[in-house]
Amino acid sequence: MQKDYVRYVRNFTLFLGRSPDTATSEELRRYQLHLAKQQISPGSINAAIAALRFFFTVTLERPDLVRPLTTVNKPRKAPVVLSEEEVARLLEAAPGLKYKAALSVAYGAGLRVSEVANLKVSDIDSQRMTLRVEQGKGQRDRYVMLSPQLLEWLREWWRAARPQAWLFPGQNPVNPMSARQLSRAVRTAAQAAGIAKRVSPHTLRHSFATHLLEQDTDIRVIQVLLGHAKLDTTALYTRVANTTIRNVTSPLDRLAPLPVGRLRPGV
Secondary structure, eight states, X not given: XXXXXXXXXXXXXXXXXXXXXXXOHHHHHHHHHHHHHTTOOHHHHHHHHHHHHXXXXXXXXXXXXXXXXXXXXXXXXXXXXXXXXXXHHHHHTOSSHHHHHHHHHHHHSOOOHHHHHTOBGGGEETTTTEEEEXXXXXXXXXXXXXXXXXXXXXXXXXXXXXXXXXXXXXXXXXXXXXXXXXXXXXXXXXXXXXXXXXOOHHHHHHHHHHHHHHTTOOHHHHHHHHTOSSXXXXXXXXXXXXXXXXXXXXXXXXXXXXXXXXXXXXX
């Protein structure tokens, strides 16, 4: 971290051509424009800005100089989503019962790969039909749905392997299955199922959210199930919910029909 901090300040010094403690706020603004023109990633630009803010605010005690610096928003790409038919093919092609059950949890409950890997047998509550996710992202516990079909697959896996503590133990049963193992299993299953899309365990979580949205599930319910702190994170799935998009009525369709004879040729 300190090495990166020094590098960012040194790069600014080279741009400035003199000691950085003589810089003006206008020169800092021009440096950010310079970084943007170099087609540097938003993450790298933001790291440089953070380093310069620290340098001028803490080291030089000149916070007024860095006010023109603004962080860059990273472009948010629409997530890759599988169709329900593709999900079925992927699960069927999973390399073994253990991975079929684990991938079914990722899709059936919308869990992150780390949340799937760290599930315990005791997290299954068949009476309330819930799964307990302990210390998910943001160090928050939450409960998610446990569908009857998912419960059956988990019971089948338990009867076959009798896991004791971790629901999906790793090669050493003392530890849970690793995220890398699960990622490898997804790629293997996708290839066997003939799915050309770029698939990862997170793709199943994306598909879970999108399919719920297409079933008209309230987006705030989906937010809770996914464990999102902000609704706008969940709203990203509206960009890929095809059924929802198709069911929206265009304002053009609400207009009175225009007689065909009134349309001029060539228009």
